[in-house]
Amino acid sequence: MTTTRTLVPALDINDVTLELGDGDARIRALDNVSLTVMPGEFVTIVGPSGSGKSSLLAVAGALTKADSGTVHVHGTDLGRIRGNAAARFRLDTIGFVFQSGNLIPALTSADQLRLMGRLAGNPSVDPAPLLDAVGMKHRAKRRPAQLSGGERQRVGIARALVNSPSLLLVDEPTAALDRARSHEVVQLLAEQAHRADVAVVMVTHDHEVLEHCDRVLEMVDGTLSPYTT
């Protein structure tokens, strides 16, 4: 007997439109965008400045509501949750990684992870295995100012994984890094996606790192299409 396993997409964006600004200055940041990302898949979005990449991450991360279309994260319709429920959902289901790691200056690497666990109602988080997974166990007691840019980014990735998210949204993770560190960080994201079955959606201007991604898409004027070199 053959058994078929139905996989729920980690992210399912269907025909989404988002308009920003007021009056004559109103622009269509997302124009009928659709995107499905499965668990364990690492998708990257490239495209010119102002093309709508950050808007897409904001909609996928339940930070901005689409004007039309639907967004499901791991089966939950983001259009149907708001306020505290949306904040709770973000904390439990979505991880965010930003340009420079966005770490809290006063906290050690280990405490960055503990705090994220506590916020999600998971106070017994053990930071050691996650820091180990990103090659940062030996920096557990250091604060951000005592870390290199690449190390901060690694801690940021470990922190984003603390609550075992279904979806990891990553905005320009290599902006502050040299070429070697950029490859390391993006390779690490690919490893985490494949090992922990997390869907990763990364936005980048850095075409050097695309080799590590499973799928590359291009955003131009609010529309998404496959990227061709």
Ligand SMILES: Nc1ncnc2c1ncn2[C@@H]1O[C@H](COP(=O)(O)OP(=O)(O)OP(=O)(O)O)[C@@H](O)[C@H]1O
């Ligand atoms: N709050 C806002 N109000 C009005 N327009 C906005 C707002 N935020 C973004 N925009 C406009 O929406 C469009 C898409 O912006 P977005 O930040 O998504 O692009 P991006 O591709 O991420 O750009 P970059 O690569 O420079 O970060 C741009 O034309 C931008 O000027």
